[in-house]
Amino acid sequence: MNLASDMVNSARTHPDRSALRLGDAAVSYRSLDQSSARMAGLLHDRGVQPGDRVAIMLPNVPEFAIAYFGVLRAGGIVVPMNPLLKSREVAYYLGDSGARLLFAWDAVADEAQRGARQNGADVVVVSRDGLGPLLAPAPAVDTVADRDEDETAVILYTSGTTGQPKGAELTHTNLIRNCRVVATELFRLTADDVIFGGLPLFHAFGQTCTLNATVTSGACLTLLPRFDAGKALEIVDEHAVTVFAGVPTVYGRLVRQPGRDDYDFSRMRVALVGGAAMPVHVLRDFQAAFDCVVLEGYGLSETSPVASFNTLQAGARPGSVGTPIPGVEMRVVDNDRGKVAHGETGEIVIRGHNVMKRYWHRPEETAATIRGGWLHTGDIGRIDQDGYFWIVGRKKDVIIRGGYNVYPREVEDVLYEHPAVADAAVIGLPNADLGEEVGAAVVLKRGAQATAEELREYVKHEVAAYKYPRKVWFVDALPKGPTGKIVKREIVPPNEPDTR
Numbered sequence: 001m002n003l004a005s006d007m008v009n010s011a012r013t014h015p016d017r018s019a020l021r022l023g024d025a026a027v028s029y030r031s032l033d034q035s036s037a038r039m040a041g042l043l044h045d046r047g048v049q050p051g052d053r054v055a056i057m058l059p060n061v062p063e064f065a066i067a068y069f070g071v072l073r074a075g076g077i078v079v080p081m082n083p084l085l086k087s088r089e090v091a092y093y094l095g096d097s098g099a100r101l102l103f104a105w106d107a108v109a110d111e112a113q114r115g116a117r118q119n120g121a122d123v124v125v126v127s128r129d130g131l132g133p134l135l136a137p138a139p140a141v142d143t144v145a146d147r148d149e150d151e152t153a154v155i156l157y158t159s160g161t162t163g164q165p166k167g168a169e170l171t172h173t174n175l176i177r178n179c180r181v182v183a184t185e186l187f188r189l190t191a192d193d194v195i196f197g198g199l200p201l202f203h204a205f206g207q208t209c210t211l212n213a214t215v216t217s218g219a220c221l222t223l224l225p226r227f228d229a230g231k232a233l234e235i236v237d238e239h240a241v242t243v244f245a246g247v248p249t250v251y252g253r254l255v256r257q258p259g260r261d262d263y264d265f266s267r268m269r270v271a272l273v274g275g276a277a278m279p280v281h282v283l284r285d286f287q288a289a290f291d292c293v294v295l296e297g298y299g300l301s302e303t304s305p306v307a308s309f310n311t312l313q314a315g316a317r318p319g320s321v322g323t324p325i326p327g328v329e330m331r332v333v334d335n336d337r338g339k340v341a342h343g344e345t346g347e348i349v350i351r352g353h354n355v356m357k358r359y360w361h362r363p364e365e366t367a368a369t370i371r372g373g374w375l376h377t378g379d380i381g382r383i384d385q386d387g388y389f390w391i392v393g394r395k396k397d398v399i400i401r402g403g404y405n406v407y408p409r410e411v412e413d414v415l416y417e418h419p420a421v422a423d424a425a426v427i428g429l430p431n432a433d434l435g436e437e438v439g440a441a442v443v444l445k446r447g448a449q450a451t452a453e454e455l456r457e458y459v460k461h462e463v464a465a466y467k468y469p470r471k472v473w474f475v476d477a478l479p480k481g482p483t484g485k486i487v488k489r490e491i492v493p494p495n496e497p498d499t500r
Helices: 002-014 029-045 060-072 085-099 106-117 173-188 205-217 229-238 249-254 282-288 363-369 408-415 452-460
Strands: 017-021 025-028 053-058 077-080 101-105 122-128 152-160 166-171 195-198 220-222 244-245 270-273 294-297 306-309 328-332 346-353 374-383 391-394 399-401 404-405 421-431 435-444 471-474
Touching: 002 017, 002 029, 002 060, 002 205, 017 029, 017 060, 029 060, 053 085, 060 077, 060 205, 077 085, 077 244, 085 106, 085 152, 101 363, 106 122, 106 363, 106 452, 122 294, 152 173, 166 173, 173 205, 173 306, 195 205, 195 229, 205 244, 229 249, 244 249, 244 421, 249 270, 249 282, 270 282, 270 399, 270 471, 282 294, 294 374, 306 328, 328 374, 346 435, 399 435, 404 408, 408 435, 435 452
Parallel strands: 017 220, 053 077, 053 101, 077 152, 101 122, 195 220, 195 244, 244 270, 270 294, 435 471
Antiparallel strands: 017 025, 152 166, 294 306, 328 346, 346 374, 374 391, 399 404, 421 435
């Protein structure tokens, strides 16, 4: 079993169909197959063996798919990385995963190389000219490495509320079954579909619901490296997009985009939303403006990621994340892991073919998350009488900014490195566009001086761009409980907006 086999099968069935598009350029399934075969050959020449980790730090460009399937084809394990990561983050991901090879986009090569040097990893810089010059001399590996169904295909890094990010090991069967459910059961994709590829491919949502679901179906994925509402509408129009996918922020921006009605989006039959809670008014505004059904779902990196979804068959239930997908069970439980009654709230737990194998080299965190065969999500929800799930809150201390998870502890750790900072607390602030914005309340050391702009820029240079606090304010002290733990719910931010 190998996830790359789905791509090879589609290449045999639809060799001349476009698998990927970026602007006016198209990559056929035959070309994707051949390029990934040479990528596997390149990896073999560099000594990559089955089970070795290979990192990919690329935006939404065809080269991501070529590298992704090439690594899998060679029997390797893909470690996708956000191109926005800074050198300290790159160093951690490579060091923790043990990846000795990183394919990095030329625009972020400096950060990638600085991080890689700390672990002795090699960096292959991928230029805007593509992988052609690198792959041309490599031998083509036409076969696909045979992997056991429970062997790891991808390590997706996801942070917790404390400590460093941890890698969720997703197996070949995790990802194959999840993308097939998405493609066939939920959205009924065919080779005639064109899927909008604006979701980041390094993220579980983008990988499963766009890249892998597309390739499994022999459809076409039209890529957008950096989201822009106007450009997205151009792509929907010019490439005749039939299936749209995005986080809630994207839908709000499309609804508000000037000149929206100048584009033809009549062929768009369904829109998928996940990554954060979708405000009901945004869902309804989008459906009215685009005459397109919107289906919201739910999942985690640890669940490959899809666990539940509204379906075309049953229709959307605004505000709900739907019902569990086939082969997956979900429950709402109390602190003693007992099921709660319909309508009552508790923690959502998940069991099924989509649940990760484990956290990479973290047995204690794995045991704390998967208990009694159930993955404990840390999300609070309820079930209605019809079996639909509703998310009402989060146990985990996480901020979801425009669909990206921002973990306060990581940002706080950087703030504490500043010589003027005595105490810091990072919290989510309501934001109409992004859902939540990152804010930081800071206590300065006695006699020290710093400005909000200085601290903002300090963190900005150390973490990915979506993580740094746009709003920083100073307080004399942070509210704390009896044990000295900061009580974040009692932090009151100033009223004036600051979203630089």
